[in-house]
Amino acid sequence: MTLPLFFFYIFSAIAVASALMVIASRNPVHSVLFLILTFVNAAGLFMLAGAEFLALILIVVYVGAVAVLFLFVTMMLDVDFASLKQGMLQYAPIGVVVGAIMLIELLLVGGSYVLAPEVASQAVVPIDAGIDNTRALGQLLYTRYVFLFQGAGAVLLVAMIGAIVLTLRHKSGVKRQDIFKQSNRTRAQATELVKVKSGQGL
Amino acid sequence: MDFIVSALDYLLGIPVFGWGDQIGFVYKGLLFLVALLILTAYILLADRKIWAAVQVRRGPNVVGPFGLLQSFADLLKFVFKEPVIPASSDKVVFLLAPLVTSVLALSAWVVIPIDAGWALADINVGVLYIFAISSLGVYGIIMAGWSSNSKYAFLGALRSAAQMVSYEVSIGFVIITVLLVVGSLNLTDIVVAQQQMGLAYALGVPWLSFLNWFWLPLFPMFVIFFISALAETNRPPFDLVEAESELVAGFMVEYSSTPYLLFMLGEYVAIQLMCAMTTILFLGGWASPIDTPLLNWVPGSIWFVLKLCLVFFMFAMVKAFVPRYRYDQLMRIGWKVFLPISLVMVIAVAAILQFTGWGWHGGAV
Numbered sequence: 280m281t282l283p284l285f286f287f288y289i290f291s292a293i294a295v296a297s298a299l300m301v302i303a304s305r306n307p308v309h310s311v312l313f314l315i316l317t318f319v320n321a322a323g324l325f326m327l328a329g330a331e332f333l334a335l336i337l338i339v340v341y342v343g344a345v346a347v348l349f350l351f352v353t354m355m356l357d358v359d360f361a362s363l364k365q366g367m368l369q370y371a372p373i374g375v376v377v378g379a380i381m382l383i384e385l386l387l388v389g390g391s392y393v394l395a396p397e398v399a400s401q402a403v404v405p406i407d408a409g410i411d412n413t414r415a416l417g418q419l420l421y422t423r424y425v426f427l428f429q430g431a432g433a434v435l436l437v438a439m440i441g442a443i444v445l446t447l448r449h450k451s452g453v454k455r456q457d458i459f460k461q462s463n464r465t466r467a468q469a470t471e472l473v474k475v476k477s478g479q480g481l
Numbered sequence: 482m483d484f485i486v487s488a489l490d491y492l493l494g495i496p497v498f499g500w501g502d503q504i505g506f507v508y509k510g511l512l513f514l515v516a517l518l519i520l521t522a523y524i525l526l527a528d529r530k531i532w533a534a535v536q537v538r539r540g541p542n543v544v545g546p547f548g549l550l551q552s553f554a555d556l557l558k559f560v561f562k563e564p565v566i567p568a569s570s571d572k573v574v575f576l577l578a579p580l581v582t583s584v585l586a587l588s589a590w591v592v593i594p595i596d597a598g599w600a601l602a603d604i605n606v607g608v609l610y611i612f613a614i615s616s617l618g619v620y621g622i623i624m625a626g627w628s629s630n631s632k633y634a635f636l637g638a639l640r641s642a643a644q645m646v647s648y649e650v651s652i653g654f655v656i657i658t659v660l661l662v663v664g665s666l667n668l669t670d671i672v673v674a675q676q677q678m679g680l681a682y683a684l685g686v687p688w689l690s691f692l693n694w695f696w697l698p699l700f701p702m703f704v705i706f707f708i709s710a711l712a713e714t715n716r717p718p719f720d721l722v723e724a725e726s727e728l729v730a731g732f733m734v735e736y737s738s739t740p741y742l743l744f745m746l747g748e749y750v751a752i753q754l755m756c757a758m759t760t761i762l763f764l765g766g767w768a769s770p771i772d773t774p775l776l777n778w779v780p781g782s783i784w785f786v787l788k789l790c791l792v793f794f795m796f797a798m799v800k801a802f803v804p805r806y807r808y809d810q811l812m813r814i815g816w817k818v819f820l821p822i823s824l825v826m827v828i829a830v831a832a833i834l835q836f837t838g839w840g841w842h843g844g845a846v
Contacts, residue, residue: 308627312574315620335609339653343616344646347623351642354627354635411605413666458813 283327290327294320307353311346318342332413509601510591517590520786521749522552527790528749528797535801559742567630567735574628579740582621582747586754589614593757594669596767596781607668608656611758612649615713618751619645622715622722622732625744629735637731640808641715641722647815648712654823655706658699658830659762663841672766674841688772694765702826703763705819707795710755712815714748716796718803719811756792757785764788 297316304310318341325334404419420428475481526541526548533540541548566572592607594600604610619642626638660666663674679693686692696703712719723731733744760766765788767781806814834840 306571308571309574312624331604331606332609335606335613338613339609339616343613343619343649347619347642347646350620350623350627351639354623354638413606413609456809 287324287327290320290323294324307356308350311350311353314349315342315346318346330412332416506601513590513601514587517587517750517753518746521746521753522556523549524753524790524793525552525745525749527793528800531794531797532801535798556742559738562738564738564740565735569630570735571628571630574624575735576740578621578625578628579736579743579747581624582618583743583750585614585617585621586747586750589754590750590757592668593754593761594672594766595785597669597672599782600669603667603669606666608660608666608671611668611754612653612656615652615751615754616645616649618713618747621744621747625736626732629732631735633728633730633734634732637722637728637734640728641732644715644719644721644811644815645713647812648709648819651705651815651819651823652709652713654820654827655702655709656762657827658702658823659695661827661830661834661840662695662699665841668761668766670841672761672768675765676768678839678841690768690772691765691770694763694768696763699763699826699830701822703759705823706759706762707792709815709819710759711796711799712811714752714755716752717800718805720805721808721811752796753789753793756789756796759792760785760788764792 294317297313297320300313301310301317304313318337322334322337322342325331325337404423410418473481529551530540530548541551544550544554566575589611591601592604592610594603600607622641622645623638626634626636626641629635659671663671665671665674675694676690679690679695680697681687681689681692684692711717715722721731722728723733728734733741736744767785769776769779769781769784
């Protein structure tokens with residue numbers, strides 16, 4: 280057994296076990312924490328496969344940002360998971376079908392590389408082993424797929440603006456801070472010198 | 482069998498067949514760790530001393546000459562105290578949180594090049610690795626805040642989650658501008674690029690190598706990175722996570738003894754990491770500031786630590802004389818000021834590099 284194979288078994292065993300615990304644990308916060316463990320181990324597997332850029336982006340994007348928001352939400356919601364799990368048998372068949380389809384697809388993709396190793400060279404853009412994969416991804420995304428890439432970015436931007444607009448409310452009667460106005464306020468606008476006669480007040 | 486042999490040789494340097502060809506990785510790592518922890522002890526002391534000096538106090542001065550052994554006395558004090566675990570806390574997560582914080586903070590150091598070729602792991606995606614590890618740092622705080630089962634801890638954790646995620650965005654953009662100029666994600670390459678090109682060469686005074694470093698051409702990004710690093714490590718004036726006037730001690734309220742020590746350790750190691758990143762990205766890493774034989778004779782690692790300490794001095798001074806921000810102001814400066822500025826800078830730097838052909842192309846000026 281070689282060192283990479285050893286690490287492969289460690290990472291995949293922990294990934295599978297923690298993926299199971301995501302479903303099995305009773306506390307939703309524990310579920311999310313196990314989900315994070317699964318992500319980290321998946322990143323380890325990417326790293327072993329030589330896709331170091333993908334591995335670290337997985338950690339930055341999914342673990343560092345998306346899962347933080349998951350955790351944020353599950354911590355704030357007081358969900359009673361026991362009652363949620365009551366309808367589980369009802370939905371189980373659909374879940375099994377979806378899971379089976381995904382498994383078959385994964386097997387087909389992975390199996391084709393094992394059964395027919397020449398598949399890799401038949402890809403639209405063959406894999407070049409000579410350059411590191413950050414450079415390889417960049418050269419592909421910004422040349423061949425530049426419009427698709429920019430299009431995906433535009434879709435995400437629109438979705439983000441949509442989400443912000445949906446939650447943005449301007450209530451009347453709420454005082455808001457305007458930093459620009461505050462900074463531009465001069466002494467003359469802010470103060471007034473009044474001569475007060477003694478015994479009279481203002 | 483083959484695996485055990487190679488693992489022994491790589492990790493411990495135990496030669497199974499003939500002589501081992503390298504010093505074991507474990508020894509190097511341990512040596513590095515000890516050096517880092519001793520540096521941490523003195524950085525902590527320096528933080529308190531500088532803070533005290535600004536307020537015309539003496540600071541810790543009882544343990545050892547000038548209080549030099551104060552941090553070690555504190556260490557012993559923390560270790561020998563009784564750890565108190567709240568009865569209604571989630572005990573596993575409660576004890577896991579400080580471990581996560583300190584282990585993540587320490588593990589980022591594996592790619593930091595202290596001198597030419599001194600990085601424990603000189604990987605191709607070093608910057609991305611550090612960015613990924615520092616983005617995980619928020620978990621220690623969230624886990625601590627949630628598992629303590631206490632209002633103050635929870636509020637502190639919520640604040641920190643929002644704060645750290647916000648400032649990571651601008652840190653990411655700052656790193657991207659440096660990467661655009663260098664054209665590599667390797668930290669050693671970033672330092673080497675600052676020795677081989679830059680303003681000093683452009684001005685015709687190549688011996689003034691401190692002009693070469695990226696702090697000058699990318700000055701706005703240097704400032705943004707410094708302030709974002711303060712926010713990312715929860716340093717004052719952005720320490721709303723543990724704002725003692727509002728939240729007692731934030732997510733750390735329920736912690737005592739060794740778990741608390743681990744939080745403090747993680748925090749200060751993360752601060753030093755940010756100082757090291759500033760040194761590497763903007764201050765030329767291990768390079769000497771002026772290219773003369775006398776200064777070049779000083780080892781690169783000494784220059785690196787000196788620069789790290791200089792950046793930390795700025796961190797400490799900011800802590801000493803800037804009042805704490807209000808939370809909405811913190812969010813405003815992150816999203817409405819730093820994000821647009823850094824985004825525009827990324828585009829501007831990319832455009833300038835594209836149209837002028839400047840930038841480091843792997844070696845020649």
